[in-house]
Amino acid sequence: xxxxxxxxxxxxxxxxxxxxxxxxxxxxxxxxxxxxxxxxxxxxxxxxxxxxxxxxxxxxxxxxxxxxxxxxxxxxxxxxxxxxxxxxxxxxxxxxxxxxxxxxxxxxxxxxxxxxxxxxxxxxxxxxxxxxxxxxxxxxxxxxxxxxxxxxxxxxxxxxxxxxxxxxxxxxxxxxxxxxxxxxxxxxxxxxxxxxxxxxxxxxxxxxxxxxxxxxxxxxxxxxxxxxxxxxxxxxxxxxxxxxxxxxxxxxxxxxxxxxxxxxxxxxxxxxxxxxxxxxxxxxxxxxxxxxxxxxxxxxxxxxxxxxx
Amino acid sequence: xxxxxxxxxxxxxxxxxxxxxxxxxxxxxxxxxxxxxxxxxxxxxxxxxxxxxxxxxxxxxxxxxxxxxxxxxxxxxxxxxxxxxxxxxxxxxxxxxxxxxxxxxxxxxxxxxxxxxxxxxxxxxxxxxxxxxxxxxxxxxxxxxxxxxxxxxxxxxxxxxxxxxxxxxxxxxxxxxxxxxxxxxxxxxxxxxxxxxxxxxxxxxxxxxxxxxxxxxxxxxxxxxxxxxxxxxxxxxxxxxxxxxxxxxxxxxxxxxxxxxxxxxxxxxxxxxxxxxxxxxxxxxxxxxxxxxxxxxxxxxxxxxxxxxxxxxxxxxxxxxxxxxxxxxxxxxxxxxxxxxxxxxxxxxx
Numbered sequence: 001x002x003x004x005x006x007x008x009x010x011x012x013x014x015x016x017x018x019x020x021x022x023x024x025x026x027x028x029x030x031x032x033x034x035x036x037x038x039x040x041x042x043x044x045x046x047x048x049x050x051x052x053x054x055x056x057x058x059x060x061x062x063x064x065x066x067x068x069x070x071x072x073x074x075x076x077x078x079x080x081x082x083x084x085x086x087x088x089x090x091x092x093x094x095x096x097x098x099x100x101x102x103x104x105x106x107x108x109x110x111x112x113x114x115x116x117x118x119x120x121x122x123x124x125x126x127x128x129x130x131x132x133x134x135x136x137x138x139x140x141x142x143x144x145x146x147x148x149x150x151x152x153x154x155x156x157x158x159x160x161x162x163x164x165x166x167x168x169x170x171x172x173x174x175x176x177x178x179x180x181x182x183x184x185x186x187x188x189x190x191x192x193x194x195x196x197x198x199x200x201x202x203x204x205x206x207x208x209x210x211x212x213x214x215x216x217x218x219x220x221x222x223x224x225x226x227x228x229x230x231x232x233x234x235x236x237x238x239x240x241x242x243x244x245x246x247x248x249x250x251x252x253x254x255x256x257x258x259x260x261x262x263x264x265x266x267x268x269x270x271x272x273x274x275x276x277x278x279x280x281x282x283x284x285x286x287x288x289x290x291x292x293x294x295x296x297x298x299x300x301x302x303x304x305x306x307x308x309x
Numbered sequence: 310x311x312x313x314x315x316x317x318x319x320x321x322x323x324x325x326x327x328x329x330x331x332x333x334x335x336x337x338x339x340x341x342x343x344x345x346x347x348x349x350x351x352x353x354x355x356x357x358x359x360x361x362x363x364x365x366x367x368x369x370x371x372x373x374x375x376x377x378x379x380x381x382x383x384x385x386x387x388x389x390x391x392x393x394x395x396x397x398x399x400x401x402x403x404x405x406x407x408x409x410x411x412x413x414x415x416x417x418x419x420x421x422x423x424x425x426x427x428x429x430x431x432x433x434x435x436x437x438x439x440x441x442x443x444x445x446x447x448x449x450x451x452x453x454x455x456x457x458x459x460x461x462x463x464x465x466x467x468x469x470x471x472x473x474x475x476x477x478x479x480x481x482x483x484x485x486x487x488x489x490x491x492x493x494x495x496x497x498x499x500x501x502x503x504x505x506x507x508x509x510x511x512x513x514x515x516x517x518x519x520x521x522x523x524x525x526x527x528x529x530x531x532x533x534x535x536x537x538x539x540x541x542x543x544x545x546x547x548x549x550x551x552x553x554x555x556x557x558x559x560x561x562x563x564x565x566x567x568x569x570x571x572x573x574x575x576x577x578x579x580x581x582x583x584x585x586x587x588x589x590x591x592x593x594x595x596x597x598x599x600x601x602x603x604x605x606x607x608x609x610x611x612x613x614x615x616x617x618x619x620x621x622x623x624x625x626x627x628x629x630x631x632x633x634x635x636x637x638x639x640x641x642x643x644x645x646x647x648x649x650x651x652x653x654x655x656x657x658x659x
Binding site for chain 2: 023024025026028031088107108109110114142143144145146147148150151160161164165168172173174175176177178180183185187189190194196198200202208209210211212213214216236238239240241243
């Protein structure tokens with residue numbers, strides 16, 4: 001690939017294909033994410049990182065970064081890695097005296113940090129500590145957010161959006177009902193966020209919808225909110241912009257009745273009855289020599305004076 | 310999304326009024342469950358959580374019961390969705406997503422049209438798909454239309470007939486090669502011009518484009534560019550005999566004398582103020598006429614496009630044939646008439 005004037009031009013077919021795969025598309029692929037271990041980490045951070053790597057169903061890369069990278073102070077390194085690996089979600093783990101057991105959930109837009117939230121781990125129960133049957137890997141989890149704060153506080157609202165982005169898994173058009181067996185439950189209370197993960201047991205209830213029982217399978221976290229960085233409304237709005245063609249255009253004047261028959265409404269133009277073709281007669285035929293009166297009417301318009309702009 | 314804002318609060322109040330307090334309606338403990346965003350299998354419970362209860366020892370149980378209730382409601386909603394059977398599995402169809410999740414990259418930008426695409430759109434010229442393989446009469450087999458091992462490959466000919474009016478000593482093979490190279494160069498030049506136009510880079514006036522024959526105006530332009538291409542920007546360049554100064558050069562800004570026609574100046578200022586004060590935009594007649602003409606062209610091309618399918622007798626019309634497509638001459642009266650009109654090609658230059 002050659003770089004000139006900020007334009008990357010592919011030299012081979014292969015690199016062209018590669019660039020096309022990275023180029024912005026109207027309907028995007030699933031977001032990739034990277035899980036990054038900061039310079040100093042505690043066990044309370046590394047194990048969750050490893051576990052979240054498994055839980056988050058989006059494709060993830062695991063990498064460890066240089067010592068002194070701190071996303072809140074300087075995000076250039078992160079942006080570089082994001083561009084290099086084409087990942088737009090990141091989870092960064094670190095541990096220091098001021099902010100012990102730190103996890104940063106963040107996401108990118110156009111390879112620049114959009115939002116990130118720093119959550120400190122206060123309590124953590126691993127998958128291994130709960131001796132129960134687990135869900136198969138790659139199960140699309142149901143997400144439940146509970147708590148008033150998720151509705152009232154701007155920060156929590158955005159955090160909800162970020163967590164949805166992280167955990168919602170691939171976007172699908174249909175879902176197998178019997179396969180809904182994993183729930184991630186987030187509860188916001190005061191400045192804490194409780195994340196619990198349950199296995200759903202579908203029981204018979206006597207009616208169509210089953211009665212459910214939950215069984216905790218881990219991991220469970222008690223997070224405390226720390227710093228946050230949110231995108232400005234303008235930037236966020238531009239990130240939410242949808243392509244034009246994706247939403248089907250509403251067709252006017254076409255309806256369907258109960259049997260599926262297509263009905264249309266037609267607006268007719270007024271018919272000119274003077275020019276109506278009636279019975280053809282020799283006497284009414286136009287002759288060669290006849291001059292049509294309105295032929296001169298739509299001739300050249302008179303030359304207009306030129307005005308300066 | 311079907312935002313099921315269950316306004317249960319009102320319902321609950323009504324129940325309380327009508328029924329004794331002892332009757333507990335468990336299902337209505339939730340005041341609201343709203344924003345059920347099913348595509349992400351996502352539910353959202355806006356209820357206030359009792360902090361006092363939460364501080365006790367049974368926090369885990371409380372969380373679990375909360376989760377159970379919420380999940381039950383979510384599952385109830387999911388079970389209401391239309392289902393389908395795919396390979397012995399019951400599948401619920403999820404509606405279009407409405408949760409606004411931000412994109413990871415900005416929307417793709419539309420490619421600006423090339424000069425040809427602009428022209429083709431104006432004239433209603435559509436792309437025609439050509440087959441990749443064509444029958445080669447000489448080799449009696451199907452060959453590619455273009456590229457390596459193509460049919461009717463004129464580079465592989467071992468003999469070329471010398472045209473009657475050509476110089477007999479001229480190398481026809483070399484001539485053909487040169488012509489090809491020039492065509493390629495011209496195409497490349499046009500490509501670069503398209504790129505420049507797309508990126509809104511102003512390209513300096515080039516001397517002469519590699520074409521086989523230059524028009525008078527092109528030559529004049531090249532000469533004028535050459536004339537000012539010296540260290541003094543052509544200031545001391547002397548005119549050739551019979552040379553005309555090219556138009557649209559020279560002093561563009563004219564300044565009025567400092568003390569002069571006061572009445573005229575006053576009128577000018579007043580006109581300007583009037584223009585600025587009025588809410589209606591000034592009518593630029595040239596621009597308006599151009600716009601009108603362009604629209605007419607577009608209309609006629611649209612009509613031609615629509616009418617093309619219906620006619621269906623293009624092939625056997627005498628004296629027309631392919632010419633029908635290109636120009637307005639064969640247009641069978643569909644193009645608006647007018648003698649004094651300039652052809653639409655030149656519109657861009659005005």
